Amino acid sequence: MIVPALITPFDTAGRPDAGALQALIDRLAPQVDGFLLLGSTGEAVTLAPDERAALLAGVRAPGPVWVGIGDESLALARRHAEAAVAQGAERLLAMPPRFFDRALDPRAFQVYFEGLAELGEVWLYHVPVFTKMSFPVEVVVELARHPRINGIKDSSGEMARLEHYRRFAPGLRVFTGSGTTLPAAAASGAEGAILAVGNLAPRLFARVFSDARAGRADARLAGLAYETAALVGRGGVVLLKQMLRHLGLPAGVPRAPLPETSPLWPEAEALLARLQEEGWLL
Amino acid sequence: MIVPALITPFDTAGRPDAGALQALIDRLAPQVDGFLLLGSTGEAVTLAPDERAALLAGVRAPGPVWVGIGDESLALARRHAEAAVAQGAERLLAMPPRFFDRALDPRAFQVYFEGLAELGEVWLYHVPVFTKMSFPVEVVVELARHPRINGIKDSSGEMARLEHYRRFAPGLRVFTGSGTTLPAAAASGAEGAILAVGNLAPRLFARVFSDARAGRADARLAGLAYETAALVGRGGVVLLKQMLRHLGLPAGVPRAPLPETSPLWPEAEALLARLQEEGWLL
Amino acid sequence: MIVPALITPFDTAGRPDAGALQALIDRLAPQVDGFLLLGSTGEAVTLAPDERAALLAGVRAPGPVWVGIGDESLALARRHAEAAVAQGAERLLAMPPRFFDRALDPRAFQVYFEGLAELGEVWLYHVPVFTKMSFPVEVVVELARHPRINGIKDSSGEMARLEHYRRFAPGLRVFTGSGTTLPAAAASGAEGAILAVGNLAPRLFARVFSDARAGRADARLAGLAYETAALVGRGGVVLLKQMLRHLGLPAGVPRAPLPETSPLWPEAEALLARLQEEGWLL
Amino acid sequence: MIVPALITPFDTAGRPDAGALQALIDRLAPQVDGFLLLGSTGEAVTLAPDERAALLAGVRAPGPVWVGIGDESLALARRHAEAAVAQGAERLLAMPPRFFDRALDPRAFQVYFEGLAELGEVWLYHVPVFTKMSFPVEVVVELARHPRINGIKDSSGEMARLEHYRRFAPGLRVFTGSGTTLPAAAASGAEGAILAVGNLAPRLFARVFSDARAGRADARLAGLAYETAALVGRGGVVLLKQMLRHLGLPAGVPRAPLPETSPLWPEAEALLARLQEEGWLL
Numbered sequence A, B, C, D: 001m002i003v004p005a006l007i008t009p010f011d012t013a014g015r016p017d018a019g020a021l022q023a024l025i026d027r028l029a030p031q032v033d034g035f036l037l038l039g040s041t042g043e044a045v046t047l048a049p050d051e052r053a054a055l056l057a058g059v060r061a062p063g064p065v066w067v068g069i070g071d072e073s074l075a076l077a078r079r080h081a082e083a084a085v086a087q088g089a090e091r092l093l094a095m096p097p098r099f100f101d102r103a104l105d106p107r108a109f110q111v112y113f114e115g116l117a118e119l120g121e122v123w124l125y126h127v128p129v130f131t132k133m134s135f136p137v138e139v140v141v142e143l144a145r146h147p148r149i150n151g152i153k154d155s156s157g158e159m160a161r162l163e164h165y166r167r168f169a170p171g172l173r174v175f176t177g178s179g180t181t182l183p184a185a186a187a188s189g190a191e192g193a194i195l196a197v198g199n200l201a202p203r204l205f206a207r208v209f210s211d212a213r214a215g216r217a218d219a220r221l222a223g224l225a226y227e228t229a230a231l232v233g234r235g236g237v238v239l240l241k242q243m244l245r246h247l248g249l250p251a252g253v254p255r256a257p258l259p260e261t262s263p264l265w266p267e268a269e270a271l272l273a274r275l276q277e278e279g280w281l282l
Helices: A018-031 A049-058 A074-086 A106-117 A137-143 A159-168 A179-187 A202-213 A219-246 A265-277 B018-031 B049-058 B074-086 B106-117 B137-143 B159-168 B179-187 B202-213 B219-246 B265-277 C018-031 C049-058 C074-086 C106-117 C137-143 C159-168 C179-187 C202-213 C219-246 C265-277 D018-031 D049-058 D074-086 D106-117 D137-143 D159-168 D179-187 D202-213 D219-246 D265-277
Strands: A002-004 A035-037 A065-069 A091-094 A121-126 A149-154 A173-176 A192-195 B002-004 B035-037 B065-069 B091-094 B121-126 B149-154 B173-176 B192-195 C002-004 C035-037 C065-069 C091-094 C121-126 C149-154 C173-176 C192-195 D002-004 D035-037 D065-069 D091-094 D121-126 D149-154 D173-176 D192-195
Touching: A002 A035, A002 A202, A018 A049, A018 A202, A049 A074, A065 A074, A074 A091, A074 A106, A091 A106, A091 A149, A106 A121, A106 A137, A106 A149, A121 A137, A137 A159, A149 A159, A159 A173, A159 A179, A159 C179, A159 C219, A173 A179, A179 A192, A179 A202, A179 A219, A179 C159, A179 C179, A192 A202, A202 A219, A219 A265, A219 C159, B002 B035, B002 B202, B018 B049, B018 B202, B049 B074, B065 B074, B074 B091, B074 B106, B091 B106, B091 B149, B106 B121, B106 B137, B106 B149, B121 B137, B137 B159, B149 B159, B159 B173, B159 B179, B159 D179, B159 D219, B173 B179, B179 B192, B179 B202, B179 B219, B179 D159, B179 D179, B192 B202, B202 B219, B219 B265, B219 D159, C002 C035, C002 C202, C018 C049, C018 C202, C049 C074, C065 C074, C074 C091, C074 C106, C091 C106, C091 C149, C106 C121, C106 C137, C106 C149, C121 C137, C137 C159, C149 C159, C159 C173, C159 C179, C173 C179, C179 C192, C179 C202, C179 C219, C192 C202, C202 C219, C219 C265, D002 D035, D002 D202, D018 D049, D018 D202, D049 D074, D065 D074, D074 D091, D074 D106, D091 D106, D091 D149, D106 D121, D106 D137, D106 D149, D121 D137, D137 D159, D149 D159, D159 D173, D159 D179, D173 D179, D179 D192, D179 D202, D179 D219, D192 D202, D202 D219, D219 D265
Parallel strands: A002 A192, A035 A065, A065 A091, A091 A121, A121 A149, A149 A173, A173 A192, B002 B192, B035 B065, B065 B091, B091 B121, B121 B149, B149 B173, B173 B192, C002 C192, C035 C065, C065 C091, C091 C121, C121 C149, C149 C173, C173 C192, D002 D192, D035 D065, D065 D091, D091 D121, D121 D149, D149 D173, D173 D192
Antiparallel strands: none
16 A cells, blocks of 8 residues: 655745646556655645645545644644644644654653644654654554554654554554665555655555565565665655656655755666666656 | 843743743843844744744844744745844844755755845854754855854854864854853853853853853852753753743743653752852842 | 574673583574574673683584674784684674774775685674664675675664665675564565574574565564564663573673663563463573 | 873784884873873774783883773773783773663663772773763763772763763863863863874964963964864874874874775875974974
């Protein structure tokens, strides 16, 4: 089960472009199993509240649909969650507050996520490459007891975390956000993946993931998926958008001060050629 | 030269309280050399744009006044900067974007800070305990060439950084944000300090800093200042507000999910008694 | 394929005890697929050269046998390697020098490991929890071209590394050293595991690993293995030896200044009871 | 008070060269206030016990003389300490064990350092760039109560640590090991410095340090000292030895696998010219 962590297209004046996003969604829809809007790949942290609302109002995606929440206070998060739910979001994918991480005890995590869960179904989001914080597995296990906290997207790539969830929170639905470790995640109990590379080559990752769930491995395909995810991981949304633009997809540019192009482009161009040749691109 | 990094009082419903902030400013004004509004100690990252604007409109502080900016896109930062300048902010104290830090090359820092400098005088803000990012000294040196980027608040406590500024950016005004290392900062070329503990005991820190600038050290006072700053550093804004409330000051509570009280309170209570006895408290 | 990373028993005067080690080897031999002597779990970094030599001379283990090398200079490593090979070691498991890690360029790694490979078959050892250094995958791939550098024990638990080896160094034999991520490692191409918990319950880990290689998972057993490895990982050799002593095995005590007992003992005692009940203990 | 952290010359066959070391000591003696032998800059971690002993037997230095100890077990450290004391070492400069750092509780530090203090006067050594471990200030304060643990060399460059010692261990003698932060260390209570750059330009650092102790600062000299220490800090012993060789001093080469030359050499050559012109070089 592969879900793209959708990019958010910006025009060259830096404005979010809902029309372009809708066009990308329409292209992706036949090949994916749901959508994440306004996640970290969606550069949601760069958006003002009114921009978030306008984007959600301006697109329509076949479900299930997750909408990202990533604020530093419950007050702000609830504002964003209310707006998302009003637009039909089924699941809130919420990363923990992080700026004051040293002051966040287990009770603070509980206050935050349970406060959100009053507004809708909540999925936890652990993405240390961006949050630079630890999200203790014990806290996840505790939160998972709540009837409206139903899943986690774990992008850490740390499989010991997935084993911990399998052992101590067996009811928690687990999706990985790490495209470089799909076979491992499948073996460690993940049900699906929500991926930046889902914007680019969803069928390749779906294949590698389903192979792994079935106890198979095609080393060549696994290698190709690993290479693709590793490169996009290094280049981030800057490189991903550049790759999508190269394919003629309506990706727009990153929001300033992120640069428009990546120093990794030569590697990306060569990889795109191989993916194209094998028919994996969107 | 000691400037408090003002807290932002919230009422128990989580609303920012400009009246309480004004009352605190009025209490502090005779003992300090300026004010920082909406910095990290001000929990500014927890505020919505309208809440920021209302706070700035609702208070008046004798200058110089710095206003904190801490966004992830230039677009958002400019919105906040424009609102601050419209309310009379003299200096923008801007921390770098950080979420996508791996994609931020020197050019991206330049785009961001020069884009802000179109709107007013900019001071850089390096506070790795919160941003969890590096802000390379070479980038600071390069930015310091800009005619409207005039200073830096460096809270890292890394004196090699201050030596680097003194050697390679001699025109840059340097304020430390690290209360535990005041004598060191004075010896390494800092002109002043912008401090969370400036809300609590500004004269003590002013004394230790001016002693150090004069090549003196009163080991007992230096020790008391160190202890105070170290404790507030560990307990953060949660403990600082609890200490201020204990003194009857209009500090309010932290914004949820931050807790209202700190596990370090027993240590704080003992320290407050000593500070009180010696007459250092606000 | 499960190989114990053997502990080294010390008597209460702190002397290594080859007789006790031989007794442990004899107990383990029927249940395991080889042995690692003088690895990190073997506290080899605490031994003087003559103590290393005496231990190797004093025991005999059915093969394949790896002997750990963990020095800071090639000169010292070669001394230890020569002594090991003279005692019949088939494979040298060598961690990189680490003290001056910032000065180690790819050429330095090459000088070190190729210098060792003149003396015998070399396996690389990546164990960042102890070395606190990065061992770049690109360097591993380059070293793997050498005809006598044949394998790696990777204890990082980072499955993206294993994917990298599978993709770019397909001839390299990969053993994991991370007991908490066995199913993941199996799915990511690992052929076996060299484990501290191999001293304690080798059949449990062999079962979970072979299940995973076959595309199966018994969630209960996987959970039990995860729990055991996670606890021993937290408690380290101190806890592991305490557990082994509790079972009447000739584990001795850790070498000072490591403590003799672990604060995690209550958790361990409960877990041992469950492992015993199910018949997994040595 | 400036003490060089002596390099250890190796010949091109990788053998330590006591004669070269003696020649360097003789050159340095008139300009320095003591010597550290077999410290981290001395590449002591690369030496076998017999090599350590031969070096200590082969040189004579005017005191005070510190000898470095850096082992992973008390047994090994005591062996090395006994040999050092037998050769007349006045002070043992001992870094904590680090490989199993997660298992080291305060009691373990106590066992280790008090076990050493039975053999001679002990100075603690905190050098996180090499040990990659924390050495909690609370533990240092506790150890400082011991009648034979008299000082610390703190190379962290973290002035809050120095403030902590000044406040809570006023009897502990403090030397900094960080050449980039000399003025700060002087202002924070340090009595002297034990420095790698003490091999190269001891009088420059002595001047900057004594200026700072007197509450003066010559910004140009402070800048030159900072630049020199920062460059040698980045290039490590590899660059330092290359600089010394360039000056015709008997530095030898680093021990393999450390490279013989540094990529920073062009910067170093330019800096050496300036230091020479101003007459600061040895």
